[in-house]
Each structure stands twice: as C-alpha cells, then as structure tokens.
Amino acid sequence: MGTGLSGLSWVCSSLFMRAYAHKDELHSLSRDIWSNPELAGNEKHAHDRLVRFFSQDQTWTVQSHYKLPTAFKASWGPVSGGVGDPVLNVGFLCEYDALPGIGHACGHNLIAEVGAAAAVGLKAALENQTELPVPVKITVLGTPAEEELGGKIELINAGAFADIDLVFMAHPAQQDASFHPCIIIEEMLVKYYGKASHAAAYPWEGVNALDAAVLAYSNISVLRQQLKPDWRIHGIIKHGGEKPNIIPAYTELEFYLRTPLLKDLCDLKAKAEACFRAAAGATGCQVEITSPTPTYYNILPNATLASLYESNGKALGIHFPEQPTSFCGSTDFGNVSFIVPGIHPFFYICTDALNHTEEYTEAAGAEKAQLYTLRTAKALSMTAVDVVCCPDLLKKVRDDFRLAKLKQKEEKNQNCEKEKRPN
Numbered sequence: 001m002g003t004g005l006s007g008l009s010w011v012c013s014s015l016f017m018r019a020y021a022h023k024d025e026l027h028s029l030s031r032d033i034w035s036n037p038e039l040a041g042n043e044k045h046a047h048d049r050l051v052r053f054f055s056q057d058q059t060w061t062v063q064s065h066y067k068l069p070t071a072f073k074a075s076w077g078p079v080s081g082g083v084g085d086p087v088l089n090v091g092f093l094c095e096y097d098a099l100p101g102i103g104h105a106c107g108h109n110l111i112a113e114v115g116a117a118a119a120v121g122l123k124a125a126l127e128n129q130t131e132l133p134v135p136v137k138i139t140v141l142g143t144p145a146e147e148e149l150g151g152k153i154e155l156i157n158a159g160a161f162a163d164i165d166l167v168f169m170a171h172p173a174q175q176d177a178s179f180h181p182c183i184i185i186e187e188m189l190v191k192y193y194g195k196a197s198h199a200a201a202y203p204w205e206g207v208n209a210l211d212a213a214v215l216a217y218s219n220i221s222v223l224r225q226q227l228k229p230d231w232r233i234h235g236i237i238k239h240g241g242e243k244p245n246i247i248p249a250y251t252e253l254e255f256y257l258r259t260p261l262l263k264d265l266c267d268l269k270a271k272a273e274a275c276f277r278a279a280a281g282a283t284g285c286q287v288e289i290t291s292p293t294p295t296y297y298n299i300l301p302n303a304t305l306a307s308l309y310e311s312n313g314k315a316l317g318i319h320f321p322e323q324p325t326s327f328c329g330s331t332d333f334g335n336v337s338f339i340v341p342g343i344h345p346f347f348y349i350c351t352d353a354l355n356h357t358e359e360y361t362e363a364a365g366a367e368k369a370q371l372y373t374l375r376t377a378k379a380l381s382m383t384a385v386d387v388v389c390c391p392d393l394l395k396k397v398r399d400d401f402r403l404a405k406l407k408q409k410e411e412k413n414q415n416c417e418k419e420k421r422p423n
C-alpha cells in the first residue's frame with residue numbers, strides 16, 4: 001500500500017468487507033451493555049464484556065482495570081516502519097456508563113460499539129501493510145464515568161493519554177455533526193444545615209433547611225432571566241427532609257452550571273453562589289458550597305479532522321444538516337481535546353427522541369440504530385486511515401491543534417485567576 005491512496009479507496013478494498021463481518025458481534029456487544037445499564041464508576045459488566053470482545057482476538061493486547069477499576073486498554077501494533085521509528089498511536093474511546101432510572105438514555109452503549117468497531121475497522125485496513133509512512137499502533141481506551149465523576153479526566157491525570165497521538169470517538173444525538181463544541185460544565189453541591197424541631201409543637205425552635213433549599217431554587221430561577229442565552233443552570237433538591245412534622249435540619253441541592261467560555265463560568269458561579277448564600281441568610285441556616293467533580297472543558301475544534309470526517313461521512317451517505325444541532329451538553333472529552341488532537345462527532349440513530357429520555361433509551365437499543373452506528377464507525381476509521389497515510393494531513397491536524405489551543409489560551413488570559421486549564 002503506497003501513501004498516495006485516499007482513505008476511501010483503501011476502505012473500499014478491505015475495511016468495509018471485514019468490518020461488516022463483525023456486525024452481529026458488534027451489535028451483540030452494544031445490546032449486552034444496553035441490557036445491563038450501570039452507573040458511572042460501576043460499569044463492571046460493560047468493562048468485562050469489552051475486555052472479552054478484544055481478548056478473543058489474540059492480536060490485541062488487553063489490560064483490564066487499566067488505571068481505574070472499570071477502565072481498560074486494548075492495543076494493537078505497531079505495524080510497518082523500521083525499528084526505532086517514532087510510532088503514530090491512534091486512539092479510539094469507548095464510553096459505557098448509563099443514567100439512574102432510565103438506563104442507556106444517552107446511548108453510551110453505542111459509543112462503546114462505535115469505538116470498538118472503528119478500531120477493528122482500522123486494524124482490518126492496516127493489517128499486512130508494510131509501506132505506511134510511519135509505523136502505526138491502535139489503542140482503544142475504555143473510559144468510564146462520563147455522566148458523573150469525569151473518568152477521562154482521571155485517566156488524563158494518570159497518564160493514559162500520554163502516548164496517544166490522535167483520538168476518535170462519536171456520540172449519538174438527533175442529527176449528524178462533524179463538530180459540536182459542547183460547553184464547559186461545573187457542578188455545585190450545596191448543603192444547608194438548620195435545626196430540627198417539632199413542626200407543630202415548637203416550630204419557633206427550628207431552623208428550616210428545606211426553606212433554604214426552596215429559596216435557593218427560587219433565587220436561581222429568578223436569576224435565570226438575566227443570564228446569557230447560551231448559559232445554563234439547572235439543579236435538583238437531592239435531600240429535602242425526613243418527615244413533615246420534623247423541621248428539616250439538613251438539605252442538599254446539586255446544580256450544574258454551564259457556559260461556552262471559562263470567563264463566563266466565573267461570572268455564573270459568582271451569581272449562583274450569591275443566590276445560595278442569600279437563602280442561608282434569609283433562613284438562618286449554615287451553608288456549605290463545594291464543586292465535587294472536576295470541570296469538564298469545551299471541546300477544542302480540529303478543522304482538518306472534522307472536514308475529513310465530513311467528506312468520508314458524505315461518501316457513506318451521512319447527511320450533515322446546514323443548521324448545526326442545538327444539543328447543549330458537556331463531556332469530559334473536552335479535557336481530552338486539550339491534550340490530544342481529536343474529534344467527537346455526533347450521529348443520528350434513526351429517532352427524533354431526545355437524549356436523557358426513556359424514548360432515547362429504547363432507540364439506543366434498537367436494531368435500526370445499527371446502520372447509523374456502524375456507518376459512523378466506518379467514517380471514523382476512514383478518517384484515521386486518511387491521516388495515517390498522509391503525513392501532510394497529520395501535520396495539518398497537529399497545526400490545527402496548536403492553533404486551537406493558542407486561541408483558548410488568549411481567552412484564558414481574560415479569565416479569573418483561580419481557574420486552571422491545561423496550556
């Protein structure tokens with residue numbers, strides 16, 4: 001195989017046929033994960049299932065429980081190149097955590113399938129190649145706990161991305177998009193401490209922590225009217241008391257704060273904190289405010305990878321609407337995008353249902369999502385093939401990455417002091 005062939009012609013010759021051969025196995029993989037939904041950090045069944053999937057082909061080296069109890073790593077290669085040549089390590093990410101009560105309502109079972117399928121597809125295309133411009137290795141990382149805790153951030157901190165050169169994953173949504181920014185998110189946990197008393201006999205002796213929680217919730221609702229259209233703040237009361245005749249001595253709220261820019265997040269945090277503290281003042285409660293999980297960053301764009309993905313996707317029949325999706329979520333892939341050049345496209349799965357609903361859970365397990373899922377995996381593999389085969393493209397991808405980071409750095413310089421983000 002020479003270096004001049006496009007990803008598409010390669011794929012037509014080998015990858016399509018061989019990846020197609022795995023289609024039932026891949027569907028069974030995602031269906032099994034879908035049937036056994038597990039919350040962030042507890043994805044034992046999914047971890048074991050994915051480890052088995054890769055271990056059955058002995059050309060993969062598989063590390064279970066890789067740096068985190070439910071993370072794994074599967075590596076293949078390097079192929080081609082001479083001894084001592086620098087290796088290009090292409091990463092694919094699998095997510096597999098579910099949501100409380102509604103299972104795989106964000107379709108992370110399909111993210112696992114896309115990651116596995118794209119890696120298997122790339123391996124099929126590269127197997128037996130001896131004339132690649134650089135030796136290539138494939139790494140699949142099982143990245144748990146996206147919905148909560150930020151598994152990828154823990155893996156970054158543990159060095160799991162240190163030797164990866166490019167990273168690919170894709171997320172199910174309402175339409176196809178080669179790039180969607182995803183916004184920064186920070187969590188706020190608010191605890192009010194009051195004083196219990198008999199609610200009928202001695203109400204004047206109590207300090208009502210539920211009143212504080214309700215006022216806090218209302219303060220935020222009032223604040224919302226004055227926020228910028230692309231900011232988000234939303235929360236729940238996690239603990240609201242024990243019994244109507246006991247004045248609640250303790251309540252707990254969990255809020256998510258989101259903005260596209262870090263400097264806006266600082267403003268939003270300050271406004272939210274004022275709302276929470278005002279509720280404490282009004283009721284006489286003590287308040288404790290913490291951010292229990294790390295901040296998820298926005299996704300850095302990579303124009304070259306996005307445009308290659310779009311061309312490959314179009315060749316496979318993917319339609320990319322002019323009007324980008326209004327999906328306004330957040331992901332710990334954002335933090336990865338600051339460390340390694342990569343893409344996180346969105347893909348349609350043959351439903352109008354919205355993420356985080358029971359209808360979406362059903363769609364993520366349905367047979368009809370398969371065509372879209374595997375087509376997405378193929379487009380990712382083809383994009384990887386393009387970059388692997390063409391050193392100029394690899395250089396462009398790396399230049400885009402540097403440029404995007406530089407732009408963010410300029411933005412970061414306008415931020416409040418205490419915010420940290422990788423340079």
Ligand SMILES: NCCCC[C@H](NC(=O)CCCN)C(=O)O
Pocket residue numbers: 106146147148149150171182185187293296328329330331
């Ligand atoms: N610590 C809270 C993280 C919430 C992340 C969650 N992610 C998703 O819904 C996936 C969407 C894109 N990956 C969110 O609420 O945005």
